[in-house]
Amino acid sequence: MHRLLHAISAPAANVSIQTRTTINGVAAICDPLGGLYLPEGRTLVVSDLHLEKGSAFARRGMMLPPYDTLATLRILEAVVARHSPATVISLGDNFHDRKGSAAMPENFRQMVAAMARGREWIWINGNHDPDGAQGLPGTSMDELRHAGLVFRHEPSTGDGIGEIAGHLHPSATVRRRERSVRRACFATDGRRLVMPAFGVTTGGLDLRHPAMTGLFDRQQLIAHMLGRDRIYSVRFANLLG
Amino acid sequence: MPESGALTLPTPFLRWFSEKGWRPRAHQLELLLRSEAGESTLLIAPTGAGKTLAGFLPSLVDIDRRGIIPAGSPFVGIHTLYISPLKALAVDIERNLMKPVGEMGLPVRIENRTGDTPQGKRQRQKLNPPDILLTTPEQLALLLANGEAERFFKDLRYVVLDELHSLVMSKRGHLLSLGLARLRRLAPALQTIGLSATVADPLDLQRWLVAQTPPQEATPQETPTQQACAGLITVAGGAKPEIAILRTEKHVPWAGHSARYAIADVYVAIKEHRTTLLFVNTRSQAEMLFQELWTINDDNLPIALHHGSLDVAQRRRVEAAMAENRLRAVVATSTLDLGIDWGDVDLVVHVGAPKGASRLAQRIGRANHRMDEPSRAILVPANRFEVMECQAALDANYIGAQDTPPIGKGALDVLAQHILGMACARPFDALELYDEVTSAAPYAHLSWETFERAVDLVATGGYALRTYERYARIRRTKDGLWRVSNPTVAQQYRLNVGTIVESPMLNIRMVKRNQRGSLGRGGMSLGKVEEYFLEMLSPGDTFLFSGKVLRFEGIRDNECLVSQAFSFDPKVPSYAGGKFPLSTYLAAQVREMLADPDRRDRLPDQVRDWLALQGDVSMLPRADELLIETFPRGSRHYMIAYAFEGRLAHQTLGMLLTRRLDRAGLKPLGFVATDYSLAVWALDDMGAAFQAGRPSLGQLFEEDMLGDDLEAWLNESFLLKRTFRNCAVIAGLIEQRHPGREKTARQITVSADLIYDVLRAHEPDHILLEATRNDAATGLLDIDRLGSMLKRIKGHITHRGLDRISPLAVPVMLEIGRESVHGEAQDFLLTEAADDLINEAMGGKGTDY
Known part of the structure; x- marks a missing residue:
């Protein structure tokens, strides 16, 4: 079942958010709703919200359901409520296209404003929305460095030490008993972490896809896959190609 | 009107029949008489009864009477439209029809129009239409969605619908019924002629062929049989087929579908006949049977394989070889079910139970295309229950029992597609279009409220949250008519017309490993295989395809790379399609x-x-x-x-x-x-x-x-996701093709699944979810x-x-x-996979791969 339905149906108490990892020595918790929480700086990271994707398509003649923004924001509310962070970092592709943030309906803007109240909110710019978020609380920037970590949208080509990025929408597949299961995942080798896409109408790219080549030390790479109410951690070697 | 049948035929026809030493058959003349009396007619006849000529005779006689249209005359539209379920059949019919027409010296222009017809010829057909146009349901939809449709079809007299029993069963049939309703509006005098194999309920088809009266206007005392329906001509079957169940000394297995035990007996039967057609129910069975036959083919008999996912070029080669009688046997799935002429087949072997009595009858009809000779068939049950099923099918065939399923209600996704097409043709009035749509039999019971929801779906997606008004694809203007918002909408419609949604398929390409062990490029393309099957494979796994055992190497640039394998125990492709349930x-x-x-x-x-x-x-x-x-x-x-x-x-x-x-x-x-x-x-x-x-x-x-x-x-x-995807593509919510870029099937799947989740969570009563549930309830x-x-x-x-x-x-x-x-x-399953990590941490190596 999609995590969208869990966010609406499953009470937060049943959820196990104990899956811990470290990026360049900084402790982090992978939340099955798709957010990464850094307890030290009380920071919540999400990536690739792709808000207003439905309306972006409708503008071009494909009438996708207009509910994606609301659904994504509800999950965001749930994960923000769970961790009550001091800072929220949204790692880019926050909106599906340049027009998205200005065109977002008023009621959704208010939801974002309510979530941002009393917190620092940082919009990292992505390739879909390079011009920043218009008329919303928070600060837009291309990149943020803080306490041994660097937050950016696209993973760099360098060694990536301490990098937390999005853009790639990583997913992983496991096979058991002749059946395969594919899920979005946090991908990390301990040096760098690539976030799963948070938006409800975003697809995934398999960790074995050529676009992922060279990003990770595959010996150390673990896929923390998003399950119904917990994270499933699987080594790269045990994933299906 | 002349009294005797023979007198109704003009001279060139009579001369042609007598030169051939033939006599027109009773049903051919009967159909001509009824057509000339203004009646639409359903002709049910077995293969080999001269159905095609019968279907075209009223047109040919009428065109002959009219004569050649002198140059400089005002524009004349097409006279007869012929619709077949298969492109190949339309082409085949053109060949078969040209021959008698040429021999009689009739002034008739016959042309086909399929997806393969070059742009120049299409353009010329519109300016200077042939008398008889042979085409498919999709091409008809395209012609009707055009601004020139009115002119092109205004003189239409006959619509001949071939293999009607197969056409009406699917969403293509729904689309065609709506197209036919539009044709009746453009040419009110048109008559339909349906050609069909034997079906369980001919009345269904008879109604399908003519305009229906909406229920609210029908008088209460009217019983269904009094509703508008076409006339019926039934031609009794020729000689009874000789069908036998394979008798064997071998042990008949308890379960399974391979029928391996019978291969040697089947091979003997092939040797004893000129040409054998071997039918199976699934593509994987076809692969397996073909492989097994070649394993014991000591005489090197030319035995070929034919199924829907093989490369087109390869299929055409097999078809050509078959027509020229160069093959001794072909292993085939339902791709060969329909009426193409396959040369001199003298034996049909059905491996596995036929699952339906009518299906068996239609397949046996492939042998001996002459009505007076009995068809020969052998049934090969793959397991013990199938022995009983084969016996039941054989008994049914003997008494002529039929079990084709009833025609379902018209699908809503198809309706949405048609509405957009009609808006592309010319601005429409919703009430008028509703009357037209409900005159098509599958949509006779459509309510006005549902129709309005379908229009809304086309316009803005049909959501309760009306946020897309400003992006609407069609809108109602001041004159009360609905029209397309801009020309791109029509372009999008044309690119996505049709009801056959391809399941994600990847091309299979043969590659070689070089000395360094890396994969080479550019080998031969073998055909296509469903993506979900490949998702189950790991590099190194082997499977059967195109009669070869292949080793899966990986996926690159949306192609599945394989190499020659030397394994004899392949993992057989398990296709989802083609498993008919028992009737x-x-x-x-x-x-x-x-x-x-x-x-x-x-x-x-x-x-x-x-x-x-x-x-x-x-x-x-x-x-x-x-x-x-x-x-x-x-x-x-x-x-x-x-x-x-x-x-x-x-x-x-x-x-x-x-x-x-x-x-x-x-x-x-x-x-x-x-x-x-x-x-x-x-x-x-x-x-x-x-x-x-x-x-x-x-x-x-x-x-x-x-x-x-x-x-x-x-x-x-998760079962409904695939069904939803098909509905969403047909209804035009998701596009298969967009101007300028081709969406891969993989991309469609991803977005359709996500859209399904979002829609189900937020608008469970959406019309497309209703369409999905209807589809699943009758199908899956x-x-x-x-x-x-x-x-x-x-x-x-x-x-x-x-x-x-x-x-x-x-x-x-x-x-x-x-x-x-x-x-x-x-x-x-995820828990199990995650336990690997724990296992590893505890020093254990107890994983199963």
Whole structure:
């Protein structure tokens, strides 16, 4: 079942958010709703919200359901409520296209404003929305460095030490008993972490896809896959190609 | 009007018949007479009865009478439209029709128009239309969505619909019925001629051929038979076919579908005949049979393979070789079912049970295209239940019983596509279009309210949240007419027309490894395979395709790379398509056979003995009785229900029963369904529970399972996603193709699944979800059939508590482990995979790969 339905149906108490990892020595918790929480700086990271994707398509003649923004924001509310962070970092592709943030309906803007109240909110710019978020609380920037970590949208080509990025929408597949299961995942080798896409109408790219080549030390790479109410951690070697 | 049939034929026709030494057949003249009297007609005739000529005779006579249109005359549109389900058939008919037309020297221009017709020719056809245009349902939709449609079709006299029985069964048929309704508006005098193989209910087709009166206007005393319908001409079958069930000394297996045991006997039969057509039900069976035949083909007989996912060029080569009688045998799936002329086939072998009596009759009809010679056919059952099924099909064929399914209601996604097409043709008035649409038989019962929702779906997606008004694809302007918002909309429509949604398929390309072990490029393309099958493979796995054992190397640039494998034990492609469920008629026959000692006695010894043993150990149920057996085995308890309602209905039953057993605390673990029975296994003793009435079998099989339980299950299952995807593509919510870029099937799947989730969570009553549920209920879930079974067995359930497995239970028990069980086991599998990490951390190496 999609995590969208869990966010609406499953009470937060049943959820196990104990899956811990470290990026360049900084402790982090992978939340099955798709957010990464850094307890030290009380920071919540999400990536690739792709808000207003439905309306972006409708503008071009494909009438996708207009509910994606609301659904994504509800999950965001749930994960923000769970961790009550001091800072929220949204790692880019926050909106599906340049027009998205200005065109977002008023009621959704208010939801974002309510979530941002009393917190620092940082919009990292992505390739879909390079011009920043218009008329919303928070600060837009291309990149943020803080306490041994660097937050950016696209993973760099360098060694990536301490990098937390999005853009790639990583997913992983496991096979058991002749059946395969594919899920979005946090991908990390301990040096760098690539976030799963948070938006409800975003697809995934398999960790074995050529676009992922060279990003990770595959010996150390673990896929923390998003399950119904917990994270499933699987080594790269045990994933299906 | 002349009295005698022969007199109605103009001279060139009479001369041609007598030069050939032939006489026009009675049904050909009858059809001509009725057509000239202004009647639309359905002609039901077996293969080889001269159906094609009969269908075109009224047109040819009429055009001959009219004569050549002098140059400089005002524009004249096409006279006759011929629609066939297959592109290849349209091309084939052109060849077959040109011959007599040329020999008679008739002034008739005949052309075809398919997806392959070059742009120049299409343009010329519009400016200077032929007399007879041969085309497909998709091409007709495109022609009708054009601004020039009115001019092009204004003079249309006849629409000839070939293989109508096959056309009407699908969404293509729905689209075609709507196209026909529009044609009637453009050319009110047009008449239809339907050509069909024998069907169970001709009246369905007769109604389909003419305009229907909406129910609110029909007078109450009007019975269905008095509703508008075309006339009917039935040609009795020629010589009775000679059908036999393969008799063998070999052991007939208990389960499985390969029929490996019979390969040697089949090979002997091929050797004894000129040309043999071997039919199977699935592509994987075709692959396997082909492979097995070549293993023992010591005489090097030319035996070929033909199925839908092979490369087109390869299929055409096989078809050409077949037409020239260069082959001794072809292994084929339903791609060869329809009426293309296949040369001199003198034997049809059906491997596996035919699943339906009508399907068998149509396939046997492929042998001996001459009506007066009997067709020869051999049925090869793959397992013991299939022996009974084959016997039932053979009996049915002997008495001429038919079991084609009834025509379903028109699909809403198809309606949406048609509405957009009509807006592309010219601005429409909603009420007028509603009247037109409901004159098509499949849509005769469509309510105005649903029609409005479909228009809304086309315009803005049909959402309760009306946020897309400013992006609407069609809008209502001040004059009250709906029109397309901009030219791109029409362009998008043209790119996405049609109702055949391709399941994600990847091209298979043969590559070689070089010395360094890396993969080379650019080998031969072998055809296409479903993506989900490849997702199950790991590099190094082997599978059968195109008659070869291939090694899966990986996926690159949306192609599946393979190399030659040297393994003899391939993993066979398991295609989802092509598994027809057992027809209701044959199922009833098998039940009666089980209950009737005389009919059992006529079965082969092996099968008879097996059933006798079942009678001793447990029992043989009466025809109206549902036998339930329970027994322990290993650490589990099993329940077998012998429902005989086909695999799809059994699967749905299995889903619903396991939910109920779970609620009753009996800890069900899984189930497996075959065409004949259903096995459920659980940790607790179900037999004891039934005896104690917790629950009773009556409660367990209560009809109300089709209410809340079904609803609850559908809301959780993944089953509807694929169905939704097809509906969304057909309705134009998701595009298969967009101007300027081709969307890959993979991309469509991803977004459709996500859209389905979002829509279900926020607007469960959306019209496309309704369309999805309707589709699944008639297709995937077979709800109607399950419903009528639950009704039938009420009060007739017999329980046998056994201490071990019964003979009748063996086939379904052998299927366990062969098939994956549906269900919500995904997270369970993830847990197992995640445990690897723990295992590794604890130093264990106990993973299974």
